Amino acid sequence: MSRLCLSQGLSDEPGIQLDVLTHEAIHVVQDCLDGLEKPSSSTISLMLQAQGGFSPEHVDRFFAHHIDRSTAEHVLTVTQVLGPLQRQSEVEAYAIQSQTGMVESLLVRHC
Numbered sequence: 001m002s003r004l005c006l007s008q009g010l011s012d013e014p015g016i017q018l019d020v021l022t023h024e025a026i027h028v029v030q031d032c033l034d035g036l037e038k039p040s041s042s043t044i045s046l047m048l049q050a051q052g053g054f055s056p057e058h059v060d061r062f063f064a065h066h067i068d069r070s071t072a073e074h075v076l077t078v079t080q081v082l083g084p085l086q087r088q089s090e091v092e093a094y095a096i097q098s099q100t101g102m103v104e105s106l107l108v109r110h111c
Helices: 014-034 044-052 056-066 072-079 084-096 100-110
Strands: none
Touching (some): 044 056
16 A cells, blocks of 8 residues: 655645645646556546547647646656656646646546
8 A cells, every 4th residue: 555644844734735636636636547466557638638539739738728827837846857758757746736626637537
């Protein structure tokens, strides 16, 4: 069984706690997309292209639209050192971490 532990430092900041939990739940969805029994994960982008028929450009616009402008620079900075798949996974997680309903639907559908 996997566990997610939150820092005690976040106990007074429920909004940040929710963002962190939702961000990590997105990574769970990405793991589910590739199969939890595998050590790898996929991306929501690849799922949208394969199952939804969306072009890479449409998917990129979707995530760009949802990313919080105040953290966009931070996301680009912290993901620079990652490989393309890891970077896409983080961009997706940051982009939709405030969309709790969407993330809940993805968990129900894919996990």
